[in-house]
Amino acid sequence: MSMQYRSNTPEQTKKIAAEVAQTLKAGDVLFLEGNLGSGKTTFVQGLVEAFRYDGPVRSPTFAIMNVYPTSHPTIQKIVHVDLYRLADASELRTLALEECLEDPNALVIVEWPHLLEPLIKKPYTKITFAFLENEARLLTIEKYP
Amino acid sequence: MRVLGIESSCDETAIALINKEGDQIVVEKKFLASQVKTHAVYGGVVPEVAAREHADLVFTLLQQSGISRDGSDVDVIAVTAGPGLIPALRVGVELGKSLAWAWKPGGAGSGFAGKPLVAVNHLEGHIYSVWLTKEMNVPQFPALCLLVSGGHTELILMKTHGVYELIGMTRDDAAGEAFDKVAKLLKLGYPGGPEISRAASKGNPTAINFPRPMLDSKDFDFSFSGLKTAVRICVESQQGHSVEDIAASFQAAVVETLVTKTLRAVSEYHPASVILAGGVAANSSLRASLQQVLSHQNETVTFHAPDLSLTGDNAVMIAVAGAFRAEKEEFVDPLTLIADANLSLVK
Numbered sequence: 001m002s003m004q005y006r007s008n009t010p011e012q013t014k015k016i017a018a019e020v021a022q023t024l025k026a027g028d029v030l031f032l033e034g035n036l037g038s039g040k041t042t043f044v045q046g047l048v049e050a051f052r053y054d055g056p057v058r059s060p061t062f063a064i065m066n067v068y069p070t071s072h073p074t075i076q077k078i079v080h081v082d083l084y085r086l087a088d089a090s091e092l093r094t095l096a097l098e099e100c101l102e103d104p105n106a107l108v109i110v111e112w113p114h115l116l117e118p119l120i121k122k123p124y125t126k127i128t129f130a131f132l133e134n135e136a137r138l139l140t141i142e143k144y145p
Numbered sequence: 146m147r148v149l150g151i152e153s154s155c156d157e158t159a160i161a162l163i164n165k166e167g168d169q170i171v172v173e174k175k176f177l178a179s180q181v182k183t184h185a186v187y188g189g190v191v192p193e194v195a196a197r198e199h200a201d202l203v204f205t206l207l208q209q210s211g212i213s214r215d216g217s218d219v220d221v222i223a224v225t226a227g228p229g230l231i232p233a234l235r236v237g238v239e240l241g242k243s244l245a246w247a248w249k250p251g252g253a254g255s256g257f258a259g260k261p262l263v264a265v266n267h268l269e270g271h272i273y274s275v276w277l278t279k280e281m282n283v284p285q286f287p288a289l290c291l292l293v294s295g296g297h298t299e300l301i302l303m304k305t306h307g308v309y310e311l312i313g314m315t316r317d318d319a320a321g322e323a324f325d326k327v328a329k330l331l332k333l334g335y336p337g338g339p340e341i342s343r344a345a346s347k348g349n350p351t352a353i354n355f356p357r358p359m360l361d362s363k364d365f366d367f368s369f370s371g372l373k374t375a376v377r378i379c380v381e382s383q384q385g386h387s388v389e390d391i392a393a394s395f396q397a398a399v400v401e402t403l404v405t406k407t408l409r410a411v412s413e414y415h416p417a418s419v420i421l422a423g424g425v426a427a428n429s430s431l432r433a434s435l436q437q438v439l440s441h442q443n444e445t446v447t448f449h450a451p452d453l454s455l456t457g458d459n460a461v462m463i464a465v466a467g468a469f470r471a472e473k474e475e476f477v478d479p480l481t482l483i484a485d486a487n488l489s490l491v492k
Contacts, residue, residue, distance in 0.1 A: 036326055037374030041317055059318045059370070061326075062296030063155065064230050067486055096232045135378070 002142040006132070013039045014046025016139060020127075021050035026074040027104050029122060031113035034129025039137050040111045043127070047109070048078055060111070061085065064095060076105040084112040092116060146471060147173070149212065149219045149244070150464025153237030154229030154267045155296065160206050161460035162219070165468040170277055174210050175461050178202045203240050216248030216260055223467020226264035226477075227488025234484035242479040263470040264477045265463045266490050268292055271422040272303060273466035274451035274459075284418035284449050291407045291435070294423035294458075295321035298403075300365045300410050301490065303420070306469045309490045312410060313365025320399055321425045323369040327376050327395050331388050341392045342428055348393030353379060353386060355398040357405075365410050372398055400431045404438055411439070411446060418447045427456040 007013040024030075032040040045057045051070040060066045060082040068078045079100045086092065092115060100108050101122065110116060113126075123145060130138040150161040158178035164171045212218065224241030227234055245262035272290050276283055290301040298315035318326070321338060328337025333344060355375050358368040376395050379386065386394075411419065421435055436448045455462060 035377075036330065037370070037377045041370065045317075056314065056316065058315060059322060061322050062294075062319060063228075063486075065486070094232060095230075 002140055004141070005139040007039065007137045007139060008134075010039065010042045013042045013137060013139070014049070017043045017046030018050040020141070021047045024075065024107055026076070026107065028107050029101060029120065029124040030107070030109045031117060031124055031126040032109065032111045032129065033113065033126060034137075035131070038129035038131060039139075040129060043129070043139075044080055044109055044111075048080070051075065051078060053078070065100075074105065075107045077103075077107075079103075079106050079108045080111075081108065082111040083115055086112075086115055089115045089119060092119070146220045146468060147218055148221045148223050148464040148468045148471065149216075150265075150460035150462070150467060151222070151224040151237040151241050152267070152270065152458060152460040152463045153233050153240075154225045154227070154458065155233055157458040158202060158206070158233075158236060159458070159460035160203075160210055160212075161464050162210065162212060163461060163464040163468065165465070168281065168283070170465060170468070172277065172461050174212065175459065176206050176210050177459065178206055203236060216244060219244075219248065219260065221261045221263060221467060221471040222248075223263045223265050223464050223470070224482075225267050225270060225463050226482060227267065227485035229267055229484075229486060231484055231486045234486065238482060238484040242482055245479040259479060261471060261476045262479050262482065263467045263475060264482055265466045265470065266488055267458075267463075268297065268299065268301070268490050269307075269309070270462040270466045271297075272301065272420060273469065274422050274455040274462040275420050275449040276465050276469075277452060277455060277461065278449065279452075282447070282449070284420055285447065286418075287414065287416045288418040288420050288449075289407065289410055289414055289416035290420040290422060291403060292423045293320045293403065293421070293425035293431075295319060295325065297321075297423060298367050298369070300407065302410075302414055302416065307473065307475070311491055312414070313367065313406065315367040315369060316359075317368050317370035318373060320367070320369055320403065321423070323373050323395075323399060324425065324428075326373050327392075330373075330377055330380050331391060333388070333392070336424075338425060338428060341396055342430065344389050344392035345396040345430065346393075348387065348389030348391070350393040350397035352390035353394040355379075355394050357398055357402045360402055360405055365406055367402065367406065369399070369402075396428070396430055400428070400434050403431060404434050407435060408438060408442060411443065416446060418449055421448070421450040422456070424457045426450050427453050 005016045041059045048057045053068045061084050066080040128140045147164050152159045161175040162173045245260045248260035286305050288303045292299045298320045300313035302310040325337035328340045333340035358371050
């Protein structure tokens, strides 16, 4: 089953993210796939704002992982991961990602997830960001398995 | 006072030994675990050669550094406690704690059972990289610091040693991240900063009018995500711009944004000194522009940028920041110190 959204602006991408946020529960894993500048971090900003976290949500490309504590009763923290800089799957073990993926009170969002996707042992939702004309974006949401 | 600095906040694991006597600071030893050469083939930094893998390297590093096994030539241990990547931070923090626990105390801080330990904020370390200039030309307070690196773009007001106010930061991508990603879009090598800088020196900085994000906003925040997207659109549209012109125009947009915001903060906060620090402080265009514009606008404000060898992550800066904390006897307990991924500079 898949759903699609069209976003014409970064603000619309954030609104879509806030809608998606309503459907999420603790322990969920979100994969965000799309090229540089397609709106992945913007989406995470909108999603995290929907959980009333008012601190900064910035690209984790360098840090690889940012953690945002929330006041939500079950999703107590949002773990924002970015695997852009990883060259192969052997590097994943240096990141202790399993600790986050197994945390029942965490929502884990992974940008550039291609190295993790073949290895993950639990269901996940993938959102693909594609470019349309005039800088619009097409967001496709699919659940796996 | 001899301070052993330990830094492992992200990709780099490093140790250094400095000796601070009064205002005089001498770097006695410095060692880095990772090398840019190892990274170059991947088009990005490889965390594997850092992070948890570096747990295997720390004792080799210590051994190669020639620091005494019993710590007799070390008075204080300074370690980066955050912010950063937790598995990476833990490598350095646990090493610092273990050494502090095992080594006998020297002169300073002898009220503690082990070797005195200080926790240093990674950002603070970058700021203290300018206390190592050879001319003894140290910043005066208050000092305004523009910290620009792969992971950070922050404007920080330093009121005195160890006292900071965060006045602005990036809302999305760091400036250094924009350099790396644009370098990849332009199929230039890694790290992106020097490659963009080299290409830009042969290009026309006014060829393309890239956006200067948030230049007119009243706060001191930055945003570089839109600029990255503008470069991608420019590259994909194949308008016939040369790589050199795109690099030069991109760099001009980043530099103008950083310099303009910094100048505006100078007008607002009236610092005695301006500090430029972090990996992007190695960019010659940014260094020159900021220095030039500052001297034009206000001759009394002094400008400070680190030696090029200290712009990237290193342990020397951690040792220097740690020495100033040790002078104020701000020691931490090895039993309770933990790495903090979100460690704040502001208490």
